[in-house]
Amino acid sequence: MKNRSGCLLLLFWLLVIGRAGAIPPAGDDGYRLWLKYDRITDDALRQSYARAAGFIALSGDGPMLQTAAGELQTGLQGLLGKAVPRIGGAGNRTGGIVLAVTAGEPGLQPEGYRLSTRNGNLVVTGKTDAGVLYGAFALLRRIQTGQSLETISETSNPKVRFRMLNHWDNVDGSVERGYAGSSLWKWYELPERIDPRYRDYARANASLGINATVVNNVNASARFMTEEYLRKVAALAQVFRPYGIRVYLSVYFAAPKTLGGLKTSDPLDPQVRQWWADKVKEIYRIIPDFGGFLVKANSEGEPGPQDYGRTHADGANMLAEALKPYDGVVIWRAFVYKADPKGDRFKAAYDEFTPLDGQFDPKVIVQVKNGPIDFQPREPFSPLFGNMPRTPLGMEFQLTQEYLGFATHLVYEAPIFRECLESDTYVAGKGSTVAKVVDGSLHGYAMTAMAGVANTGSHRNWTGHPLAQANWYAFGRLAWDHTLTAEAIAGEWVRMTLTREPQAVKRIVNLLLRSREIYVDYNTPLGLSRPWTGVHFAPEPWQNRSSRPDWTAVYYHRADSVGLGFDRTATGSRALEQYRPEVRRTWENPETCPLPFLLWFHHVPWTKQLSSGRTLWNELCTRFYAGADSVRWMQREWAQVKAAVDPDTHADVAGRLLTQEREAIWWRDAWVLYLQTFSKQPIPTPFRKPERTLEEVKRSVDVYLLR
Structure with a gap:
């Protein structure tokens, strides 16, 4: 009786406290991002999806195929409110989802996917497991955004090969230009403890088609080249691998001296070249699918090949040579500028890199910021785009809001990305857009890349400002397909993340689309x-x-x-001369220069x-x-x-x-x-x-x- 009375008293106080609001109902803390698989409330719609997704059948057992099936099961159980069984093969069954790797599937690139309705089933096809994984997420996106599954015929191939996030994370857990807490990577716990958040990070990226991540700051510490830290990075790679994500490292160019004890880091010195060859061999022994190196050199005080009278091409090619036995790549940043009181920083990257066009190893991609200065709220496109036809140029966007109000101000960045990608370089006539340079179609680049400086951190909702998640999402979607509109991407994100109520969706999308211009x-x-x-x-x-x-x-x-x-015209710094005549004519006359760019050039x-x-x-x-x-x-x-x-x-x-x-x-x-x-x-x-x-x-x- 005494115990019973105590339980009743406890229950009474719980009810009182609950009514008083001290124990509020659990809210959405933003952790699930756009992978919120809440039950669909429209009964008719939910039942139609349930009829089309009665089971999941696999045509293989690769790790990524298993991941695809698992993600479908997780998503469908949440959306439909019931478990969906996984079976080995469809046989004669209908009313389910079939995941099929078909190497000879026409019209598909290695990571592309096809969604179709065949023989009474929804079929997700790819030439590789990765393609099927991306197709599975695309199918879930259709369901989350309320699209019909009655008759599907969708083929999608990524327009860019390396779709990556650049994390500016440091050994001490800080994040340079990070506004959402400390680093995601708990270096002091790795490799022994694997934070469950690493897998959720991989899930979010794979859902967008992001296939690469650079885990450390471009202002790099040589410590990441030690075996201790390589094993920590290897633990992350183990988590990311089933989601098709390869890890990359930023390198400290002077590591042969600071870490290897050599007298120099001269890229043409035989001992230095051998040191890097041995280091790369060690890396691939520890991380067999290592993606490659990202390099910031001779910029803002960072060491580089120019310290020894060498060129950027000399430095990049040395690293490319070390990577020759493997399929890794070198991504060399073009963010360089000298302290010249009479110069124009606008011109720096063009002046240093265009003379080197054609001198880079085939394993090298030169990564260029979208504008010539530094991720400003609005910049003209970098004049490097279109002016290095023999060198693959990768795009570098910034998701973290370094110049856009940090995690306080609402700024939807898809319009910034689109504005740059749609800009016409006129290098091969009208229609020679920056997007066509970056995706390789203009100059025939086989190596293509689009990078986003990540806005993630240890904050529970990942990005600090809840709506800043839309920028991570938008970058991933545009890296896959740069023809998507900012409005369409915003609509997807809002429906998957915030609400499906039509009028609210419309209002929030409009708010996102206007936010950048308001900030500017x-x-x-x-x-x-x-x-x-x-x-x-x-x-x-x-x-x-x-x-x-x-x-x-x-x-x-x-x-x-x-x-x-x-003044960047002929009477000033002459920076406009770095663009093609058609572009110059748009901007060189103050009477006709579009107002958004007026003070950039006049x-x-x-x-x-x-x-x-x-x-x-x-x-x-x-x-x-x-x-x-x-x-x-x-x-x-x-x-x-x-x-x-x-x-x-x-x-x-x-x-x-x-x-x-x-x-x-x-x-x-x-x-x-x-x-x-x-x-x-x-x-x-x-x-x-x-x-x-x-x-x-x-x-x-x-x-x-x-x-």
Whole structure:
């Protein structure tokens, strides 16, 4: 009786506390990403899917094929609310899913897949297990987004061979430009303990077709070349392998000296070449399917071949030679620039790399950032694209929001990616887009790559800002198929991650699509280059002191009593000459240059009337104020979908939008008050003068930078 009374009392208090809200119902913490396989609530739709997916039949037993079947079982059980059995072969059975590896399947590349309806079954076909795995995820995506399974005929091949994430993760667990916690990789636990999160990371990537990951920072530590760390990386590779993902490592170019004890790291020195050959042999002994090396050299203080009077090609080719017995590749970054007070950083990569076209080993891919500076909110496409026809050029995008408000500001990046990929280089006439350079179709590259600097971290929802998951998703989808639209990708992601309610989907997609332009308006309108600060976040357009000129703000915007902007025409740095004549004609005349790129290429007088009908000063003010005001529109739109979105997720985003509004006003005030000291123009009506003075804004930035 005593025990019974105690149990009843405990139950009473649990009920009381529960009603009081101290034990709230479990919400969605974002961990499942777009692999949320919640039960479909539409009974008719769910039953139609159940009729089409009564079983899963396999035509083989490879590890990736088993992974594909397992993912289908997991997904279907959640979506349909019942278990789906796995069988060895379909035989004469109908009403199920058949996974088939068919080496001779026409029209498919090695990783491509085909979804079709045959003999009463849904058939997922690939030339390899990897193709079937990607097809299985594509089938689940169809179900998650509510598409019909009645008659399917879909063939999809990846447009790029190496679809990879670059993690800027360090040995100590920190992440350079990481805004979602510490590193995913717990180096101190590896290789003995395998965090279950590693598998979920692999699942998310495989669902998008991402097949490669660089696990360490491009500002690399030589420690990753030690046997201790190679075995840790091998443990990750073991987890990723069933999902078709190969691991790569960033290398410290001076490792032969710092790690090997040699007197030099000269790429033409025989001892150095032998050291790398021996190291590569060791790596493949430990990681048999190792993907290769990513290299940042002679950039921002990193060592490289130029330290010994050698070229980038000399350094890359040395590593390629060491990889010759294996199928690994060298990815050599083109992010280079010298501290030249009279130069233009815009021109640096082109000047250093185009003379080397055709000199790189066939195993080398030169990886180029989408723009010529550094992942700005808006940049023209890099002039390297289209100007190295004998060298495979890989694309480097950035998912982590280094210049896009970190994990505080909502910025959907697919429009940034698409804007670059759709840009026309005119290298072989109209239609010679950057996408056609990157996918190899323009110059006949067999080696193609698209990399994204990852925005993942140890935060439970992976990316800090819940909606920043859309950028990881968008990158993966575009790396597979760069013809997909930003709107279509956003629609998929919203339906798979947030809600299937039609009006809410429409509203959130519109919010995502507008978010980048809103950010640009209050941050860098009209092609205004981003001020430089150590953290790349706080507004500091007045910053003019640094160890090198291109690490100041004034270097980029060039504000003076006459006007604003960087003259890159024939009267200035002549950077426009790095583009084809058709591209130059678009940008070289300030009268016709599109407003989004105006200040990238021209120093424009404050009083000049623009195509908008406003003067430069009035147009800038309009953009700064409209951008900051639009964050309130974002808040109202997000409030409208509250009933259709998980309450925890909704509250998280709502709070971040409040912070975004405050910081957007901070940026607006800093720019307007600072530029007004040069323009000497009043703030146009109907905009109100900022409540703070310029000195007060400067003090607020100083306080921020003391963090």
